[in-house]
Amino acid sequence: MKLTLIRFVLFWGTLLLTYSSKAVPLKTTTDPCYAGCLAQKYTGTVFDNTNSPVAGALVKVAGTDISAKTDQNGVFTIEANAGATIIISKAGFKDKEYVLGENNSFSIALDYEYMLVPLKSPQPVQLLYSTVPQRLNVSSADAVYNNDLMKSPVTTFGNALAGRMAGLNLFQLSGQPGADGASFNLRGQSPVIIVDGVVTGLTQYDLEEIESVTVLKDASALAMLGVSGSAGAILVTTKKGIEGKQQVSLTVQTATQQPLGYPKALNAYDYARLHNEALRNDGIDSANSGLYYSQTALDAYQNHTDPYSYPDVNYWKEITKNSSMLNRYTLSTRGGSKFARYFVSVEHVNQSGFFKTVDSNSYNTNNNFRSYVIRSNVDVNITRKLTGGIYLLGRIQNANEPGATTSAILSSLLLTPANAYPILNQNGSLGGSQIYQNNIWAQTVATGYRQTYKRDVLVNVYLKRTLDELLPGLWTKAKVAYYGSLSESIIRSKSFAVFQKNGSSYSQFGTNGTQGNSNGIDYMGRVDYEEFSLGYDKTFNDNGINAIVLVNRYNTSNGYDLPYTITGMSGRVAYNYKGRYMVEGSWGYNGSNRYPTNGSTKRGFFPAIGLGWNIDQEAFMANVPFVSSLKLYGSYGKTGWDKPGYFVYYPRFYDGPGYYFGTSAGGVTTITEGTLANPNITFEKASKLNIGLSGDVLKKQLAFKVEYYRNKNYDIVMQRGQNSTMLGNDYPDENIGKNLYSGWEGQLTWQHTDKKWQYYIAANISTIQSKVLYADEVDRPYDWMKRTGRHVGQSFGYLAEGLYQSADELNTHATTVGYKPQLGDIKYKDMNADGVIDQNDQTAIGTSKPLLFYGISFGVSWKGFDISAVLQGVRNIQAYMAGSYYWAFPSNGLGQAWSENLGRWTPANAAGATYPRLSYGTNINNQAISSYWMRNDNFVRLKNAEIGYSLPGSLIRKIRLQTVRVFANGYNLLTWARADFKDRDPESFSGGYPVQRLVNFGLNIKF
Incomplete structure (x- = not known):
């Protein structure tokens, strides 16, 4: 079925491509129409990307000597036959072809030959189900x-998208091939992903097929989503066909990837001496313990005199490469006629991981990723009033990794000290011991392999008909979409044995060469979506009305779960007077099948209203010539978020263990009650206020936008904190929580466009302040312990006051319950001054300042050269550095130690210590949750930079090419962070797959 669909897409795209390329031939003097058709007078306006008129452009009728030039306002008049092709040319711009039709008055936009697309463009705003100027x-x-x-x-x-949009913050937590996507944070929430009007969650596919990515943030934009709107939405609009000559684009790219940072483990000598120090600190007697490293061992580790008995192994370097590759090939074509328009693209990505491999394996053990994506978007004018389209996406993703799994290998790196074992013993066998049987090199190359196959198909079909015979401006549309996803794995793993040298012999641990073969389906899901809409769009005199009402159904099935279905209706009505005053109302009324069928909570109504005022249209602005546009706008409304759980209104009872009574009695099966049911469960809600001011000044060179938002989320699903053990069960999920999110967003853009060069610089800044309004928390005796009133996600723990530095501090400071502090231990604040450090002294730790993130971008183009860059920055963010990736000697003293542990407290380093005294294993005082482990995670990153050169049009047109551009770009190129992250990346600091720096080279040819 999958191959059939791919063949269908290829056939359909090829057929339309062939048809459409023949459907728009250039008119020549041999065209019969020139002998017998009547010429018509056409008036056109030519403007550039910034909507400014282009004067002096040559307009020529193809195949004839008929021509004209545009005046100072970009206007020209020419006589030609309907169906003729005109060619508009102007130095510094790309030639543009236009087919004359029934409209005798039209506008044409020229693209600069070397132009970076301006940030401020006249393109309409893409909303959920319509576009708006x-x-x-x-x-x-x-x-x-x-x-x-x-x-x-x-x-x-x-x-x-990082650094490019106000209100949207992204964190990239991993650089693993095929799983390196960033997490989205839109005004404190995780938005839904909508591709061409269908909720799919797809984020990984061909970037060249995307026309735009739009972020919707307020109630006016989101109300029509109903119970899916509170978190915001990210709309992905793919490219569609255009009426005109066929355009073909080929892009070839190759990139080098390098890990940005990884926790730096101590070498064997430093590990061993710190290990001994930790034992002494904990009072473990060296005379009665075999845990201490002898001076002979310390000398051998330091001098590397016996690497087999006293190994010093940098496991990170042993199993990883300094760089890996990413190759991408994209081919797309676009065009069409007035009857059919098409866009077809094919992309292949081959991304390798950073694990080393060996030639002796006949299979690949690296964590590689390959994808194949095909997109076919076709729109057809079936009749004069009826149009239709079919948008197809096919995606194949193949991933590979060692049989031990990538995550297990990275976990071993965090827990295996440098002196645990040699990679290979002197006799060539795998090194290890009874304690450390996880030879990391063997895990990487000798455990077989795992392959994951993912298949995704998205089909989106619509029919649209105008109903002007009933009412001018009226239309109707029907849409059906299907998304299917399947992920399956093949596991061919094998075990290995490790050997430890004992004098002249070796002890074996583990089994060598046992192979396992298995396969299974990891994930299987499908989505079907149906929509029927009725719309009206009409301008009469000074009044403009745009309205839409639709009914839709969204149904998804995941694995063996029962389907989850959202049904309902929604609408939007917008009115403007002279384009000066705008008012619109939008609403959604829907719900899902995860609620009682006879309950009052099954459906919800979510209304919103928006107002706008184009101040620049007022008469009093006539004397303010430097203002091109100035708009004040705002909205308020209610949105929903569906979080019903899996039919939680049903009481549940489970079979329990069997009990036997007497010597011959039968078994009795017990029944256990599940979490209490809640028949009143309903959707979460949010009231959203948004106020904004935007404008363009100084001949549209300076653009700005500032917005304030205040979102109150209520009916949040949570369990009551004031539980009682007398109940004998857990409270159910209930709609009782309340949170508040508020903040400011600002954008500023300066751009200049000339005939030969252009530049722009843009900046955006956003804040997110959150507050817990109600959480039904347990009774707490002191205000500093309470969660209510703090920001959402606030960490709580002890407030550290440094380290104990003297015996006087130990004797006079409050005592710690269950622990006797020593010099170099963390000292905590006695919040209630009762002389005891206990749970009543826990308070909010970390900053309470609003999260602030920003982006700065700029670009310059001149005579074919273009340079651009984007900086991403975050402030008031903190990281909690704790666990096996930061603490010394975890896992009962057998774990790793890190470069940060060298700054531990000692009598000689008391004043400058950056880490408590060392302990062997767990230290309940020093490893308690506290502000001591909070680190400032502010950073600025050069997220993206690119330099390119486009060959002159006069040169490449001779070989029938439209564009030839060579370029080099990079991603995550430079990072400025606090000294705490000198060996780590501020986004990925806990020892997972590191974020990658990419340096990429590419070639794009359009013809």
Whole structure:
């Protein structure tokens, strides 16, 4: 079935490509129409990407000597036959072809030959089910377009958005091939991902097929989503066909990847001496313990005199490469006629991981990733009033990793000290011991392999008909979509044995060569979506009305779960007077099948209203010539978020263990009650307020936007904190929580466009302040212990006051329950001054300042050269550094130690210590949750930079090419962070797969 679908897509795209390329031939003097058709007068306006008129452009009728030039306002008049092709040319711009039709008045936009697409463009705003001109939009929405997305050599579009949009913050926690996507944070929430109107969650596919990515943030933009709108939405709009000559684009790219940072483990000598120090600190007697390293061992570790008996192994370097590769090949074509338009693209990505491999294996053990993506979007004018389209996406993703799994190998790196074993013994066998049987090299190359196969198919079909015969401006549309996803694995793993040298012999641990073979389905899901809408769009005199009402059904099935279905209806009505005053109302009424069928909570109504005022249209602004546009807008409304659980309104009882009574009595099966049911469970809600001011000044060179938002989330699903053990069960999930999110967002752009060079610089800044309004927390005796009133996700623990530095401090400070502190231990604040450090002294730790994130981007183009860059920054963010990736000697003293542990407290280093005294294994005082382990995680990153050169059009047109551009770009190029992260990356610091730096080279040819 999968192959059949792919063949269908290829056939359909090829057929339309062939048909459409023949459907728009250039008119020549041999065209019969020139002998017998009547010429018509056409008036056109030519403007550039910034909506400014282009004067002096040559307009020529193809195949004839008929021509004209544009005046100072970019206007030209020419006589030609309907169906003729005109060619508009102007130095510094790309030639543009246009087929004359029934409209005798039209506008044409020229693209600069060497132009970076301006950030401020006249493109309409993409909303959920319609598009709105920017000047008439009253919603909070921002977009990033294809040219900016393509500057980042990444495999998921989310990674390309970092630093480019106000209100949207992204964290990339991993660089693992195929799993390196960033997490989205939109005004404190995780938004839904919608591709061409269908909720799919897809983020990883061909960036070249994306026309734009739009972020919707306020109630006016989100109300129509109903119970799916509170978290915001990210709309992905893919490229569609265009009427005109066929365009073909080929892009070839190759990138080098390098890990940005990883926890730096101590060498064997430092590990051993710190190990001994930790034992002494804990009072473990060296005379009665075999845990201490002898002076002979310390000398051998330091001098490397016996690498087999006293190994010193940097396991990270042994199993990983300094760099890996990412190759990408993209081929797309676009075009069509007035009857059919198409866009077809094919992409292949081959990304290798950083594990080393050996030639002796006949199979690959690296963590590689390959993907194949095909996109076919076709729109057809079936009749004069009926149009239709079919949008197809096929995606194949193949991943490979060692049989031990990538995560297990990285976990072993965190827990295995440098002196645990040699990679290979003197006789060539795998090193190890009874304690450390996890030879990391063997895990990487000698445990077989695992392969994962993912298949995704997205089919989106629509029919749209105008109903002008009933009412001019009326239309109707029907849409059906299907998304299917399948992930399956093949596991061919094998075991290995390790050997430890004991004098002249070796002791074996583990079994060598046992192979396991298995396969199974990891995930299987499908989504079907149906929509029927009725719309009206009409302008009469000074009044403009745009309205839409629709009913839809979203149904998804995951694995063996029962389907989850959202059904309902929604609508939007927008009115503007003279384009000066705007008012719109939108609403959603829907719900899901995870609620009682006869309950009052099954459906919800979510209304919103938006207002806008184009101040620049007022008469009193006529004397303010430097203001091109100035708009005040705002919205308020209610949105929903569906979090019903899996039919939690049903009481549940489970079979329990069997009990036997007497010597011959039968078994009795017990029944256990599940979590209490809640028949009143309903969806979460949010009231959203958004107020904004935007404008363009100084001949549209300076653009700005500032917004304030206040979102109150209520009916949040949570369990009551004031539980009682007398109940004998857990309380159910209930809609009782309340949180508040608020903040400011600002954007500023300066751009200049000339005939030969252009530049822009843009900045955005956003804040997120959150507050817990109600959480039904347990009774706490002191205000500093309470969660209510703190920001959402606030960490709680002890407030550290440094380290104990003297015996006087030990004797006079409050005592710690269950522990007797020593010099160099962490000293905690006695919040209630009762002389005891206990749970009543726990308080909020970490900053309470609002999260602030920002981005700065700039670009310059001149005579074919273009340079651009994006900086991403975050402030008021903290990381809790604790666990096996930071603490010394975890896992009962057998674990790793790190470079940060060298700053531990000692009598000689008391004043400058950055780490408590060392302990062997767990220290309940020093490893308690406290502010001591909080680190400032502010950072600034050069997220993306690109330099390119486009060959002159006069040269490449001779070989029938439209564009030839060579470029080099990079991702995660430079990072400025606090000294605490000198060996680590501020986004990925806990020992997982490190974030990668990419340096990419590419070639793009359009013809």
